[in-house]
Amino acid sequence: MISDMQPVLEIRGLRFVRPEGFSIEIPEFTLLEGEQVLLAGPSGCGKSTLLLLAAGLLDADSGEIQLAGKSMANARGGRRDAIRADRVGMVFQTHHLLPGFTARENVSVPLLFGGVKPAEHAAIADALLARLGISDPTARVDRLSVGQQQRVAIARALIADPDVVFADEPTAALDPENAAKAVALLKEVCRERNAALLLTSHDPGLESAFSRVVRFDELAQTSGAVG
Template identity: 40%
Template sequence: MTRNPSLGGGLQIQGLSYQVGDRVLLNKVDLTVAPGESAAITGPSGSGKSTLLMCVLGLVRPDSGTIAAGGHRLTGLLPSALAKARRKHLGMVFQFGELLPELTPVENVSLPMLLDGADHHRAYEAATQLLEELGVPHGSTPTGMLSGGERQRTAVARALIAQPSVLLADEPTGALDPESRENVADQLFRICRERDCALLVVTHDPAVAERASEVFQLQESVLVPVDREVRA
């Protein structure tokens, strides 16, 4: 897939609309997140926040609009091309990690590289480096035996292992205790800044949203910017 310089880097969403039956969840949503920057989306349950992430991932097909990651347009691709683009340009952190508990952290994190045909030694080396950077034990202990915060930081490492242009996170701290929540949020935003990765976070937690470069509320299918002075 050839990069289109006119699309820029990071994440670009333009005129995105989606509805289910008579219910409009997204109405001409526009959002740009530059490399190294972050955006948080808040709003009540059922407002369409996770649907927006699923549209970016290509798991939900929008009714109209365009999505680009790292200068590559994702909307309109055939399924095989979309799957390849997703592996290359997008990373995803789910609320409950979605890790394989019987595997070690290194095995979990290296999986995306191995499935993409990378050399075993190179994949394990890259996984170990990321886990060390995120402060996760990477010995022979199964991932299921780690603390909740360690498991979620492992999920962050797995999402970043392929060096995506865009990282998506759906309630990444929602299942954690307050101390683990702070640690995971700090690491998530820090590592995306350092790796020049655009970060889009859906969260109900004001303390997590506050870390983002920009904060939006999804209100009646429209993204509304939250003023920093109002947040203060």
């Protein structure tokens, strides 16, 4: 079944070197449409760097990154931002929600940059927040519990119907039970919205939740410290 699907992320011959000496090389990596993959590896090994490269937030020195059929390596500036706005959702360990903004406003931001009419934002955001168990979309995010904040972050990553969600250590701050629940929810919602999921984690306990686990040290060659 999966083999019939198109790749949503393709990386070939990627090389990235930081000025301070850390380098990462990835000969090849493919993530298919709707596929859910755990990228496992210890903290500081370069997993986050890979996600930032894939999302076009860092410039590779060489190689090719195709995101939903579009070359991120060749795209520059606004074009790359547009591809990211349309195709990628991101979830972070510390959520990175906008403080002082409501849940609805946080979730609506990708719609703003994705060109959706402002009048439609509230309805779209509220529906997804309700699906994720946030009953009051007007609540300020800094007044929500950590679990609720994470669900708002998941909603924000999925609101623009991305082709792929990059989740960078989303469970690092959670206990094992809540970590399992959060991953289950993220996988479930990604599946519902037909978004592929590439989740990084240093927690071996999550491996059982994924049918495909890629070990970072088998995927990439690195040297130096991430810093």
